[in-house]
Amino acid sequence: MSYCVNCGVELSADLSACPLCNTPVNNPNLNSDEEKPSVFPEHKGQVDVVKHRDLAVFLSIVLGSTAITCALLNLLIFQSSLWSLPIIGICVLLWVLAIPAIIYTKLTLYWSLFFDGIVVAAYLFMLTWLTTSDTWFLSIALPLVILITLLLEIILFLLLHFSISFLTTSLYLVIDIAILCIGIELLVDANAKRPLSLSWSAIVLTVCTIITVALVTVLSRSRLRNEVRRRLHF
Amino acid sequence: MNKNNKSQITEKNDWYKLDLSAIVYPTLQRKDFSSVYRLSVLLKEMIQPEILQQAVDITMKRFPTYKVSMRKGLFWRYFEPNHRPGPFVMEDIQNPCMPMPFKSNNRYLVRIYYYQNRISLEAHHSLGDGSGGMCVLQTLCAVYLRLLGHKIGNGYFVLDVDDAPDPEEFEDAYMKYANALVRPPRPGETAYRIRGTKEPFYTLNIINGIMSVKEVYEVAGRYHATITEYLNSVLLYALLQKQNNEFHLKLRPVKLAMPVNLRRFFPSKTLRNFISMIYPSIDPRLGVYTFEEIITHVNHYMRFFINEKFLRGDITTNAATQRNPLIRVVPLFVKDFVVKSFYSRIQDHNSSAGLTNMGALKVIDDMKPFIERFDIYMGQPFSSRTNCAIASFEDILTINFASSIVETEVERLFFRKLVQDGIHVKIESNRKSEQFL
Numbered sequence: 001m002s003y004c005v006n007c008g009v010e011l012s013a014d015l016s017a018c019p020l021c022n023t024p025v026n027n028p029n030l031n032s033d034e035e036k037p038s039v040f041p042e043h044k045g046q047v048d049v050v051k052h053r054d055l056a057v058f059l060s061i062v063l064g065s066t067a068i069t070c071a072l073l074n075l076l077i078f079q080s081s082l083w084s085l086p087i088i089g090i091c092v093l094l095w096v097l098a099i100p101a102i103i104y105t106k107l108t109l110y111w112s113l114f115f116d117g118i119v120v121a122a123y124l125f126m127l128t129w130l131t132t133s134d135t136w137f138l139s140i141a142l143p144l145v146i147l148i149t150l151l152l153e154i155i156l157f158l159l160l161h162f163s164i165s166f167l168t169t170s171l172y173l174v175i176d177i178a179i180l181c182i183g184i185e186l187l188v189d190a191n192a193k194r195p196l197s198l199s200w201s202a203i204v205l206t207v208c209t210i211i212t213v214a215l216v217t218v219l220s221r222s223r224l225r226n227e228v229r230r231r232l233h234f
Numbered sequence: 235m236n237k238n239n240k241s242q243i244t245e246k247n248d249w250y251k252l253d254l255s256a257i258v259y260p261t262l263q264r265k266d267f268s269s270v271y272r273l274s275v276l277l278k279e280m281i282q283p284e285i286l287q288q289a290v291d292i293t294m295k296r297f298p299t300y301k302v303s304m305r306k307g308l309f310w311r312y313f314e315p316n317h318r319p320g321p322f323v324m325e326d327i328q329n330p331c332m333p334m335p336f337k338s339n340n341r342y343l344v345r346i347y348y349y350q351n352r353i354s355l356e357a358h359h360s361l362g363d364g365s366g367g368m369c370v371l372q373t374l375c376a377v378y379l380r381l382l383g384h385k386i387g388n389g390y391f392v393l394d395v396d397d398a399p400d401p402e403e404f405e406d407a408y409m410k411y412a413n414a415l416v417r418p419p420r421p422g423e424t425a426y427r428i429r430g431t432k433e434p435f436y437t438l439n440i441i442n443g444i445m446s447v448k449e450v451y452e453v454a455g456r457y458h459a460t461i462t463e464y465l466n467s468v469l470l471y472a473l474l475q476k477q478n479n480e481f482h483l484k485l486r487p488v489k490l491a492m493p494v495n496l497r498r499f500f501p502s503k504t505l506r507n508f509i510s511m512i513y514p515s516i517d518p519r520l521g522v523y524t525f526e527e528i529i530t531h532v533n534h535y536m537r538f539f540i541n542e543k544f545l546r547g548d549i550t551t552n553a554a555t556q557r558n559p560l561i562r563v564v565p566l567f568v569k570d571f572v573v574k575s576f577y578s579r580i581q582d583h584n585s586s587a588g589l590t591n592m593g594a595l596k597v598i599d600d601m602k603p604f605i606e607r608f609d610i611y612m613g614q615p616f617s618s619r620t621n622c623a624i625a626s627f628e629d630i631l632t633i634n635f636a637s638s639i640v641e642t643e644v645e646r647l648f649f650r651k652l653v654q655d656g657i658h659v660k661i662e663s664n665r666k667s668e669q670f671l
Contacts, residue, residue: 007646008653009443010660019663020646040440040664041349045327048338119272204424 002027014038052102059098082129087121109156110152117149139191147183151176167225171215178208236591250299252362254408255507256360256554260304260311260336261573266435267614268334269359271502272530273371273661274352274609282382283390287323288495289378290346294321294344296395297370299404299505300361303341309566313361316341323348328664329438331613331636334358346374351606353378364592364610365495366505372597379604389598400503412553414546424583425515426477426486429621430639438614441645442662443633444607445652447594447626462591465624465633466490467529470516472647473586474528477518479643489515491585495592496549499542510548512539513585577616588612588621588646595627602628611636620644626668 002011002025004018011198014036017024065087074084100112107115124141128134158172185201198205218224252260259269283387295302302313318340326349334343334356343358355371357670372391377423387482389395433439447461473488493509514535516523523531555561561569595608607630612621620637635645642665649659 004661007650008659009649010658012660012662013290015661016665019661019665020642037350039662041326041328043325043327044330044436047333103492180546 012039056103059102060095062097063091075113085129086124089126093119093123109160110153112154113149113156117145121145132234136191140187143187144184145178151180167215167219171212171219174208174211178205178212180204238251246314249305250302250404251406252311252313252360253406253504253506254412254549254556255363255509257556257663258308258573258577259358260365260480261570262577263336264333266333267616268332269613270331270334270356270381271359271364271367271613272330272354272356272609272611273364273367274354274611275371275375275649277351277375277604278606278607279604280351281353283323283325283348283374285381286346286348286353286378289374290321290323292395292605293370293374293377296373296393296399297505298356298399300344300366300370302343302361304336304343304358304360306468309562309564309569311360311566318342321346324625325349325350326354329436330354330440331356331434331438333613333614340657344370352609353560354609358615359552361504362504363493363495363509364590365391365497365508368592368595369505372578372601375605376598376601379601381417384600384604386600389504390596392598392601402503403505403558405502405504406506407500407504407508408549408553409556410502411546411647412495412557413552414453414543414550416547417551417554418544419545420551422584423487425489425513427583428473428476428586428644429480429638430618430637430641432618433640437638438599438664439635439637439639439642440611440662441635441637441642443635443649443652444660444662445579445630445631445633445657447631449657450631450652453657454573457526459529459533461626462593462624463529463583465591466492466514466536466589467525468512468648468651469533469587469589469622469644470524470532471651474516474518474523475647476643485518487515487517487519489513489585490587490589492591494540494545494588496545498589499545510545510552512536531634562640582617587619588615589624590622593626595625597627606630608630609634614638 002013002015003009004011004021004023004025006023007018009018009020009056011018011025015025037158040103070084070087074082096115099115100107123144124137124145125134128137155172155176162168181204182198182202185198186196189196298315299313301316303316303318305312305314306643320340321342321344324345326347329587330347334345336343339345340574345356347354347356353375354372355367355374357367358369360369370389373393373395376386376392376394377389386392399627413473427604450461450464454461457464457467460466470488473490477485477488490513492512492514496502496508496510497504500508510536514532516528516531590612592608592610597605605627608625608627609632610623610625610632612623614637615621615638618639620635620639623636625632625634633646633648637645638649649661652659
């Protein structure tokens with residue numbers, strides 16, 4: 001029978017330290033090598049993974065049948081244009097977006113985002129069949145999809161590997177918005193064959209810079225940070 | 235028999251409505267949180283899992299409201315009898331009260347574990363409260379002992395497994411007694427909240443304090459208080475000390491969320507939820523409270539609020555939302571969103587810790603020689619804090635802390651106060667020595 005010298009409580013035989021204050025048990029009358037039966041199990045439980053199989057099958061059937069029916073209609077009856085392409089594309093897009101949520105839940109978020117980017121780019125490329133030129137795709141749409149996917153991957157990395165709070169999330173979003181706006185303006189300039197320069201995005205950049213400086217200041221001062229968190233908590 | 239019961243029986247128990255309390259629990263469901271509580275009984279001999287499984291199969295038929303799965307309607311959730319295989323007994327785990335996704339475990343909302351000489355029942359709170367769960371556990375225990383060849387009768391929490399379930403056991407007793415003419419307002423001031431380091435996913439830290447009922451009774455008597463009032467005061471005292479030890483710009487009242495078993499005041503056989511919450515509190519902004527002053531305050535508070543009249547008013551306030559026809563026709567997903575945000579922004583901020591006392595558990599004489607003690611766990615707290623549950627059997631009183639934070643300051647201050655008052659406390663824990671601070 002051992003007691004905690006700090007708390008004065010008796011400790012069950014399997015405890016090597018007091019759970020209340022972490023003071024190690026040091027009882028010379030007890031053999032420390034002796035294995036004591038644990039009051040609580042050692043094995044840690046895991047929650048069952050819920051498989052949304054029914055929903056996944058239902059979704060796949062609905063989207064697949066929609067795509068196939070539209071394709072057949074387009075091929076056999078309404079043959080005037082390739083109107084079924086955007087619909088088939090949307091079906092594929094929705095199916096790929098649903099994969100991490102309900103079909104293959106083991107897929108990491110990085111890969112999910114990567115595949116989402118690819119499928120969005122593929123969908124936009126598909127739309128070029130319906131337009132007279134594909135220059136808009138190569139000069140604006142594709143770089144924009146790559147930029148947005150990249151920025152989302154970066155935000156995801158930051159959220160998963162650094163502390164998440166209202167303030168840090170806001171900081172990441174503000175920086176990303178600034179980069180995205182600059183990217184959009186430069187791409188539009190490049191597409192219009194104008195010299196690359198910043199106009200409206202410079203205003204966004206200025207505002208974002210001010211917000212970023214304010215957020216970094218708040219984050220670096222613990223008292224200020226706690227005060228803001230206290231007042232803005234929700 | 236009231237209208238609700240009639241409708242449930244005529245439906246041949248094809249489905250059950252959720253009771254007034256049960257409506258809230260599924261809306262709070264998150265990937266890392268379910269409102270799951272655990273009741274354990276420690277026997278004097280090792281558990282035989284095969285016999286226990288047979289006992290579970292026999293017992294669950296007697297409790298149709300515990301052999302159900304959760305379903306979603308357009309406006310409300312409901313329970314459907316679950317005819318899937320199970321529930322199956324499992325070897326116990328280190329982290330009890332794990333989240334309980336509604337579609338896992340063959341859609342059962344109960345889990346039964348065994349470990350050495352302990353049988354544990356974990357149930358989703360939407361099925362019923364601790365008293366209902368205790369009926370299931372004690373009946374299960376009685377059936378198990380009968381299968382081992384012991385002669386065990388029925389009585390108190392042990393129901394006759396050969397009897398058909400009484401319709402009153404399914405009733406939503408809240409709606410039966412929600413008939414006060416006024417709806418008392420709720421105090422809604424934000425309470426002191428424990429700040430601690432959140433444990434990783436699925437971790438539930440447990441610290442059990444085991445002591446003698448006689449010793450606690452004598453100490454409580456010295457302060458002219460009951461055991462519940464005394465232990466309530468000790469927890470408030472510990473929380474006040476913790477707040478004082480921390481850096482704070484503003485002091486907050488320290489409040490406990492304490493469920494009251496309404497069966498004590500309103501006759502009901504229901505095995506579903508029939509509890510109401512009271513919030514004993516101390517406001518340190520009024521001055522420094524001595525322990526004796528805290529006990530006096532808690533003593534007066536409990537005598538003032540725990541009576542049939544106040545509790546009837548409280549039930550009526552709760553029932554008003556469910557009775558409102560405009561609220562009833564709102565789709566479930568909107569209700570979920572509103573209830574969840576109300577709970578996380580207001581209700582959860584309304585208390586500093588949870589404390590429940592099931593009191594002295596009555597057990598039929600036939601079973602007493604086989605039982606060592608009972609343990610009760612309130613389960614995973616919704617936000618990072620600690621919950622405390624108390625129960626006693628014969629001369630053994632157990633105080634079970636369940637916490638989702640690394641720090642143990644509240645538990646330390648609580649048990650040290652008991653030791654200072656001369657109570658001998660034995661501690662058990664699932665915490666690893668390097669884990670806590």
